[in-house]
Amino acid sequence: MAKVPTPAEILPGINYQPPAKGWMEVKPEFRPGTYCNPAGPKWLDWIGYPFPRAWSVMDEDWKLPEGWKEIVLQGMEDRLNRFRSLKIYFDICVRCGACADKCHFFLGTGDPKNMPVLRAELLRSVYKRYFKRMGRALGELAGARDLTEDVIKEWFYYLYQCTECRRCSLFCPYGIDMAEMTILGRELLSSIGVNIEWTLASVAQCYDKGSHIGATPQAMKDMIDFFADENERVTGIYTPVHYNRKGAEILFVAPSGDYFADPGTYTFMGYLLLFHALDLDWTLSTYAAEGGNFGFFMSHEMGKRLNAKIYAEAKRLGVKYIIGGECGHMWRIINQYMDTWNGPADFLEVPKSPITGTVFENAASTRMVHISEFTADLIHHGKLNLDPQRNAHIKLTFHDSCNTSRGMGIFEEPRYIIRNIVPEGHFVDMPPNTIREKTFCCGSGSGFNADEYLETRMRGGLPRANAVRYVADKYGVNHLGCICAIDRAVLPTLVNYWVPGMEVTGISEMVGNALVFEGEIERTTDLRDRDLVGAEEAVEDEE
Amino acid sequence: MDFFKRHFFAALFAVLGLVVIAFVGTMGNLQLIFGVVVPYLAALIFAEGLVYRVIQWVRSPVPFRIPTTAGQQKSLPWIQRDLGEKLDNPENTKYLLGRMALEVLAFRSLFRNLRTELRQDPDNPEGARLIHWSYKWLWLGAIAFHYAFLTIIIRHLRFFTEPVPAPVKLVDYVDSFFQFWTPPVYLSGVIMVVALLYLLGRRLTNPALRYISLAADYFPLFLILGIGITGMLMRYFFHTDIAAVKQLAIGLVTFHPVVPPNISPLFYTHLFLVSVLFAYFPFSKLLHAPGVFLSPSRNLACNSRAVRHVNPWSYPVKFHSYEEYEDKFRDAMIEVGIPVEKES
Numbered sequence: 001m002a003k004v005p006t007p008a009e010i011l012p013g014i015n016y017q018p019p020a021k022g023w024m025e026v027k028p029e030f031r032p033g034t035y036c037n038p039a040g041p042k043w044l045d046w047i048g049y050p051f052p053r054a055w056s057v058m059d060e061d062w063k064l065p066e067g068w069k070e071i072v073l074q075g076m077e078d079r080l081n082r083f084r085s086l087k088i089y090f091d092i093c094v095r096c097g098a099c100a101d102k103c104h105f106f107l108g109t110g111d112p113k114n115m116p117v118l119r120a121e122l123l124r125s126v127y128k129r130y131f132k133r134m135g136r137a138l139g140e141l142a143g144a145r146d147l148t149e150d151v152i153k154e155w156f157y158y159l160y161q162c163t164e165c166r167r168c169s170l171f172c173p174y175g176i177d178m179a180e181m182t183i184l185g186r187e188l189l190s191s192i193g194v195n196i197e198w199t200l201a202s203v204a205q206c207y208d209k210g211s212h213i214g215a216t217p218q219a220m221k222d223m224i225d226f227f228a229d230e231n232e233r234v235t236g237i238y239t240p241v242h243y244n245r246k247g248a249e250i251l252f253v254a255p256s257g258d259y260f261a262d263p264g265t266y267t268f269m270g271y272l273l274l275f276h277a278l279d280l281d282w283t284l285s286t287y288a289a290e291g292g293n294f295g296f297f298m299s300h301e302m303g304k305r306l307n308a309k310i311y312a313e314a315k316r317l318g319v320k321y322i323i324g325g326e327c328g329h330m331w332r333i334i335n336q337y338m339d340t341w342n343g344p345a346d347f348l349e350v351p352k353s354p355i356t357g358t359v360f361e362n363a364a365s366t367r368m369v370h371i372s373e374f375t376a377d378l379i380h381h382g383k384l385n386l387d388p389q390r391n392a393h394i395k396l397t398f399h400d401s402c403n404t405s406r407g408m409g410i411f412e413e414p415r416y417i418i419r420n421i422v423p424e425g426h427f428v429d430m431p432p433n434t435i436r437e438k439t440f441c442c443g444s445g446s447g448f449n450a451d452e453y454l455e456t457r458m459r460g461g462l463p464r465a466n467a468v469r470y471v472a473d474k475y476g477v478n479h480l481g482c483i484c485a486i487d488r489a490v491l492p493t494l495v496n497y498w499v500p501g502m503e504v505t506g507i508s509e510m511v512g513n514a515l516v517f518e519g520e521i522e523r524t525t526d527l528r529d530r531d532l533v534g535a536e537e538a539v540e541d542e543e
Numbered sequence: 544m545d546f547f548k549r550h551f552f553a554a555l556f557a558v559l560g561l562v563v564i565a566f567v568g569t570m571g572n573l574q575l576i577f578g579v580v581v582p583y584l585a586a587l588i589f590a591e592g593l594v595y596r597v598i599q600w601v602r603s604p605v606p607f608r609i610p611t612t613a614g615q616q617k618s619l620p621w622i623q624r625d626l627g628e629k630l631d632n633p634e635n636t637k638y639l640l641g642r643m644a645l646e647v648l649a650f651r652s653l654f655r656n657l658r659t660e661l662r663q664d665p666d667n668p669e670g671a672r673l674i675h676w677s678y679k680w681l682w683l684g685a686i687a688f689h690y691a692f693l694t695i696i697i698r699h700l701r702f703f704t705e706p707v708p709a710p711v712k713l714v715d716y717v718d719s720f721f722q723f724w725t726p727p728v729y730l731s732g733v734i735m736v737v738a739l740l741y742l743l744g745r746r747l748t749n750p751a752l753r754y755i756s757l758a759a760d761y762f763p764l765f766l767i768l769g770i771g772i773t774g775m776l777m778r779y780f781f782h783t784d785i786a787a788v789k790q791l792a793i794g795l796v797t798f799h800p801v802v803p804p805n806i807s808p809l810f811y812t813h814l815f816l817v818s819v820l821f822a823y824f825p826f827s828k829l830l831h832a833p834g835v836f837l838s839p840s841r842n843l844a845c846n847s848r849a850v851r852h853v854n855p856w857s858y859p860v861k862f863h864s865y866e867e868y869e870d871k872f873r874d875a876m877i878e879v880g881i882p883v884e885k886e887s
Contacts, residue, residue, distance in 0.1 A: 007669045011671050012669065016661070016750075016751065018754035081602075081603055082856055084605050085838075087599070087603050091596075092828065092830050092831040092838075094760070094831050095752075095755050095757065096685070097749070107659060112755070115751060115755065118755050133826075140549075141757075141758050142757070143757040143758075166611055169611045169840050171656055173646075174835045175611055175838040175839075175841035176838070176840070180609065207863050208863060216872060244881050286872075287869075300607075309863070313865065336609055336847050339847065339851045341857070344851055362616065362617055362618045364848075366847075366848045406612055406613070409612035409614055409845065411616075433657050434675065438657070462673070
């Protein structure tokens, strides 16, 4: 693995001055730490996608299949005919540059091709060359250029330096959405067998076994049963788990990150505690075991293929509706794609909270409710017995995930929950230009959790970390809350790099901390076995 | 010559070339060409090109509902959302129309603009930190340019109408309200030229912008600057026969074209640049004007969980079915007590 430069090596070296050479003449420099490994052939075989082969990014020859150019151009034409978005975004950009300093990868690398306007131009220039008369006639002067292997390499480099976070689209006067172009550009790359290992391995495992992490049903059960044991150890309350239980009222789907690794696992313990406190009639599925969807990071089609399992399983189990766990891109997909892909979910009912009677009209068609919406509703109706003092060791700030922010707009629900589970004054927001719809990406979204990509990830996460540092220094914030499993997987690395000492936590974990049960043992620690504030004195008093 | 110079000078010389063509042409008595043929041709290309382009766009469907949500979603009834959030994350057509109106008339998204900079900061262990602040200059420049241009177009209607409609007269009156020159100076003209110079200036002085700018970005700026400058020269310094110009204009719109004498080459230059602008419009980035109405990240209500959005080209995909899954893992599932459909 490439050695990652230290923060002090990276930060002063960021230079926003573009090079003297024009952008069409500059080639990307592949350097360990700044690219993702190509996908191994095995995964492509598993899911039946084209041109599996072993190749290396550092090689001169990427072993592109015969006729790759025709495939890409044909693919571009198909997509222009199927996506109005692509045509519009290609045709109407005025290169005003409003998006330029909005991209976290530009801010962290200073590479001008990470300005969304120019990243889009990498694709647009090929569009102009082959689909526009002006581009065919005037060539470079019209911003058009030939499609060559170098262009493919450049696409690979920069389309995998876009986390599809859509911050640029927020500021674009026409809403030009780089994420949309990145998705379609990656589809083109995928069509000639250019994929990244991290995404493809997750996709293939999810397709075959049920989750990105590739857990077999027995392994998944083993992991989650362990959380029930842990809950019992910490709280004295056993939180039963149900798997593939037909006739349950609710199917619960979480991102696999929440049962795979810390600190997501504590979030899962929180889900279990909450459901037990409500005596909810629910079940998990080992088949629809993944809420996240790395297929979406590869193509619309693969996203649909993975997502299909959720409705299929809800139908098989005969549940009334679905609740989804804390996850970012999972919720962009549920909110903007799932119903279109795999609906209508007419075999389900409009979600209605069995505890409060609230009907979730906003989910009337998808019939899937976000755990934060569900929890906020419970708290609002006073249905949860919560002791905020149990989170008194936590001074929290909240990271709005890109996908749930700019692809959904869930801002107040988690904040409402937070204000009810931490003591007064223990929650502060980061500066307004870095949160809510203007939030900065973690730098590792859309399939970039790979270790070999660490330098670029740390650079991309700089703007987020920078705002976290601000509230840490100013208000003594020690925890970064989020409702996203990729965040829980990657933010610990990021903040450990830029803001050492910061911890990352899911919101349901803190709900679990705060929940008071009848018959529980005296709580002296939180779900992570850390002492609660005041617990030490209590122990000393007893002695 | 480097990339920037090639694109900058290509655009500059193209516009200067257009000026020369029109000027020389009318000196050589080609008034009929520049006063009648070219304007008609330009109008035709504009109308046809625009319709063609929009039809081309609309022929591609909108498979997914992908609006950028820029405010709190509508979920639980007790969650407070102010009007701004309802417009930034519109759940129904009413608020969507509001969002689009704000976008088109007030450049809402650009108003949100920020500037981010890496500042030296000795208190930071790495010696620097990012700061973000509200940056409205681009918005101001853009909105000043567009509204000034609109005002100019409206008051030019006085050349094409007889009698001149009252609203056009009113715009004219307001626009020339400050009488510090004879003839009274139109504010809109001054504002447009200043705004254009700002837009050009930022393209040239901001290194990142200079890096991304193409000839297609400079060309319309020079072209409209040329239109503004020739217009102002005519009004304030080198007067031409206004009555004759109006005769020409009325002739054009009533399809009884006439070419009156006594119109200066400067006027024909002005008219030629305007004609080129119209003809160029459907093939250029100026399409952002109709395009913004069709942008799927803006023009759709954010209600995709409440109302199903249908993809017209949706096709069935192969996915790993539960049956295949259970066949693969049945024994292990039975062993750990996970319910199965078929007991082996």
